[in-house]
Amino acid sequence: MLNADALNQLRQLKSDIEESKVVFPGTVKATNGRFGFVVLDEGRDLFLPPEEMQKVLPGDRVNVTEQEVAKGKTQGVVDGLIESRLDTFVGRYLVKGKGHFVVPETPGINRWIFIPPKERMNAQPDDYLYCRIHKHPIHDGKGQAKVLRVIGKAGEPGIERALTLATFDLADAWPDPVVQQAEGLDENVIEAHVAGREDRTDRAYVTIDSPATQDMDDALLAEPNATGWALSIAIADPSAVIDPESPADLEAFNRATAIYFPGEPLPMLPDSISTRLCSLMPDVKRLALVCDLQVNNDGSLGDYSFHQAVIRSRGKLSYDLVANLIEGREDEDIKALPDAVANSLDQLHQAATALRKWRTEYALLSGDRPEFRLRLDENRRIRSIEPSVQNEAHRLVEECMVAANRCAADFLSRQPSGLFVQHPGIRNDRADNIRALIEGYAPHLADIDATTPEGFQALMKQTSGLEAEVPVKGIISRQLARAELAFTAAPHQGMGLSAYTTFTSPLRKYSDLYVHRVIKAALWNAPIKALDSEQLLTLQSTQLKARQAATSLETWLKSDYARTLGEEPMEGVISRTIPAGFFVRLESNGLEGFVSCKDLDGKYSFDPVTLRLIHNKNGRIFQLEQTVKVSFSGVEEERRQINFKLVEAQEIPTGADTDGA
Secondary structure (H helix, E strand, O other), X not given: OOOHHHHHHHHHHHHHHHHHOOOEEEEEEEOOOOOXXXXXXXXXXXXXXXXXXXXXXXXXXXXXXXXXXXXXXXXXXXXXEEEOOOOEEEEEXXXXXXXXXXXXXXOOOOOOEEXXXXXXXXXXXXXXXXXXXXXXXXXXXXXXXXXXXXXXXXXXXXXXXXXXXXHOOOOOOOOHHHHHHHHXXXXXXXXXXXXXXXXXXXXXXXXXXXXXXXXXXXXXXXXEEOOEEEEXXXXXXXXXXXXXXXXXXXXXXXXXXXXXXXXXXXXXXXXXXXXXXXXXOEOOEEEEEEEEEEEEOOOOEEEEEEEEEEEEEOOEEEHHHHHHHHOOOOOHHHHOOOHHHHHHXXXXXXXXXXXXXXXXXXXXXXXXXXXXXXXXOOOXXXXXXXXXXXXXXXXXXXXXXXXXXXXXXXXXXXXXXXXXXXXXXXXXXXXXXXXXXXXXXXXXXXXXXXXXXXXXXXXXXXXXXXXXXXXXXXXXXXXXXXOXXXXXXXXXXXXXXXXXXXXXXXXXXXXXXXXXXHHHHHHHOOOOOOOOHHHHHHHHHHHHHHHHHHHHHHHHHHHHHHOOOOOOOEEEEEEEEXXXXXXXXXXXXXXXXXXXXXXXXXXXXXXXXXXXXXXXXXXXXXXXXXXXXXXXXXXXXXXXXXXXXXXXXXXXXXXXXXXXX
């Protein structure tokens, strides 16, 4: 038995070892395998072997020590948990012998997690579950989970949407305080706000939307004048009935945006507010924040002003009806339009045409990418995919919204603080590749500095329609940074504008609702609770999560629908290339699938400058915007990725040898 002195010496030795140990903080990064990495705060990655990965979860903040395992090779040893960022997750219930487990659907958790008997909520095998980490595996590598909710089983109608909501921690129900607030609002609220507002109920505003749209947040009116047009854009005004930091406001901030899931959207505000009380429905009084602006004959913007008003829409018009009127087609619905509405629509079209002409010359337009509409069946799965044609009415509305948003951005840029949408153009880490691309395939543009707003705009304009060996503009367009929210004005390079914001969708986007409050606070001293930097980051990350959720559900539904394609060859266009292969977008329905280099003859190298895959021997090329023929070859279940196999290439760049491919 050790005496007291010996025990003290051992304790001191252990303490000395701990004090001399070099510990590195970092974040756990999982892989598809059992191993992983820790991204150290100092910038490098440290390998984590499977036995160490058993102690951690994806995204964990941990301390690690570095251990040499072979000459020149080291690995991490987990020393302690700083913070676990993974709280809830979804998975499938599995019973194996006497053990009850959840098999996580979360990427990077490549293990079964034990569920104690008291935490199972009567779940049945193969149920999808919404779970919480009940015991972290940091000490012994054996984590435990607690079932929070049984979601349902595979194959049940709507299970895809329900599982997506749980995966992204999105609430489908409204908290009780929000329900109580919404139920307390009625038409009397409108009347209470009429006093002090401009009465524009006698003017011929109309909404132009899809027939199914119920949350109408913009109504339009235009009249000719000596130098162009007086354009009036009335935007729904939910800020008039939703006080800052009220339950509905806090929940709208938490949701950040409405999510347009196929078949059943997830709104940002309760229906009683977004589709009734604040929606610019026809033939009823509605509160609006109106932007009046002068559109000059050349499409430039003149003076503008903002007004708190009451309007009464003269009609809920569809895009198709307005397009038919613009194109001179006659039907009974067009004949039934009041003269004031028909005249306004004609002037709206002329003003929008001038606005678009100005943007074409002085700013940037995004190309009309083909869009498709998913039609769901009674089981909430895709029945068909139909092209969604963008017509002149869509472009009319787009130009009016952009013009109003430009006015809002200009106004906010003159205030102490605002909320803007910035777009920095080309990603910093791709600037060298873009320079090499221009020098190699458009040398006459090599003097342009694409990292500046002026240079980026010039480059995008001059590469549009450029005849070159590679699709220069398409390559640049796939290497742009993501737009960001900011409190200060800065260029939106993607649109070619010196400043931009959005305030035209306050029923659907919290950032737009907030811009309403900033404008009203500046002009009429309306109450506002200013966002801070942390809230801005939260708002932006929540918007991103919402887009990821919508994409995830669409990917799931499309991967199931792809199984109906059969083996017939289909024509498509290469939409993205990576070192492992390329993605093809089908022209008939917009589905995207992957063609792996493993399924092609020979070996291919990836060129990061041209984003091309080039055969190592015969020089065959696969590149962006190239037309190919493919057939369906299956779905990778874990990622729900559609896979194609190449049938034949319809278009191969000049000079490429097709032998052996």
